[in-house]
Amino acid sequence: DSGVTQTPKHLITATGQRVTLRCSPRSGDLSVYWYQQSLDQGLQFLIQYYNGEERAKGNILERFSAQQFPDLHSELNLSSLELGDSALYFCASSVGLRGAGANVLTFGAGSRLTVL
Amino acid sequence: AQRVTQPEKLLSVFKGAPVELKCNYSYSGSPELFWYVQYSRQRLQLLLRHISRESIKGFTADLNKGETSFHLKKPFAQEEDSAMYYCALGNAGGTSYGKLTFGQGTILTVHP
Numbered sequence: 001d002s003g004v005t006q007t008p009k010h011l012i013t014a015t016g017q018r019v020t021l022r023c024s025p026r027s028g029d030l031s032v033y034w035y036q037q038s039l040d041q042g043l044q045f046l047i048q049y050y051n052g053e054e055r056a057k058g059n060i061l062e063r064f065s066a067q068q069f070p071d072l073h074s075e076l077n078l079s080s081l082e083l084g085d086s087a088l089y090f091c092a093s094s095v096g097l098r099g100a101g102a103n104v105l106t107f108g109a110g111s112r113l114t115v116l
Numbered sequence: 117a118q119r120v121t122q123p124e125k126l127l128s129v130f131k132g133a134p135v136e137l138k139c140n141y142s143y144s145g146s147p148e149l150f151w152y153v154q155y156s157r158q159r160l161q162l163l164l165r166h167i168s169r170e171s172i173k174g175f176t177a178d179l180n181k182g183e184t185s186f187h188l189k190k191p192f193a194q195e196e197d198s199a200m201y202y203c204a205l206g207n208a209g210g211t212s213y214g215k216l217t218f219g220q221g222t223i224l225t226v227h228p
Contacts, residue, residue, distance in 0.1 A: 004159075033215070043202060043218035056215045090160065103148050103206035105216065107160040 004108035006091050012114045018079040021111045023091030025072055031055070031094045032074040033105060034066055038087040049074055050096070081115045088112050118143050120205045122219035129193050130227050137188040137222045139177075139203030149179055149186040150204040150216070160202070163188075173197070193226045200224075 005024040013019055025032050034046040045058035049068035060066075063081075068074040078085060089112075092105040119142040129135050141147060151163040164172045166179040166186060177188045186203060203219040 035218075042220040045215055045217070048215060058215065092160075103150070103216065104162060104165065106162075107152075109159045 004091055004093050004106050006089075006108035006111050008111055009109065010112045010114075012116065013081060014116055015081055015083060017081050017115075018077065019081065019113065021076040021078070021089050021091075021113075023074045023076070023093075023108060025074070025091075025093030026106045028095065029093035029106070030072065030096050031102070032068055032072070033092045033094070034060075034074070034076050035090040035092065036087050037090060037110070043090070046076070078113070081113075083115050086113055086115045118205055118217040120203050120217050120219035122201075122203055122222050124222050125220065126223050126225070128225045128227065131195055132192050135190050135193040135197070135224065135226075137201050137203075137224065139186045139188065139219060141184050141186065141203075141205045143184075143205055143207075145207055147179075147181075148206040149177070150206065151175070151177055151186075151188050152202045152204055152218075154200040154202070156199070163201070193224075195226045195228055198224055198226045 004026050007022045031050045033048045036044045036046055046060040047066050048056040052068050063079050066076045088110045090110045091108045094102055094105050096102055121140045123138050149166040152160050153163045154160045175188055175190045177186050179186050200221050200223050202221045204216040206216045
């Protein structure tokens, strides 16, 4: 599958815990984006990486961090989890920083996080 | 600041009826508009983008800069069109590529 791959699909954890979500971008894409989808907030942009470097930040909490590795996969780390962090976390990728395809995102299937 | 408004959370139509999903945006730069669709149990996928000016699955959308709108239309809805539809706004210039702002989404249900 050359699309965007996210693991795990589902994750249930307790408040105060820390989790790591993983994303492999579509083959050839250098930009990775993380979005949070919740019932009340809709789809919110969290952070963007391009070729290993952070490029843009959205409404990402200080308890959350991300990185993109040399092989271009990315991880989103969520710590000191709260009930309100329960959401679907999407990863998306695009070809690059600018140009015709830069705004065209390919999404993964998402990781559903439930904090109890 | 970028903002996308989809005024209808839910939209129900009967098969064969015309459908229009509304989207208004607020942006001071050069906008690029998209419609993404999420079918049941599937991932979010691009339906169409304004610069392509194409019709996908019978859907069209025209960017109206005067009214800052990008409504999605289909003349004859099909049951398989039932899905969540998101309007999204991106920057067509500068350095904010890919940082799309999404609307709240509209759940379209097409009844037989």
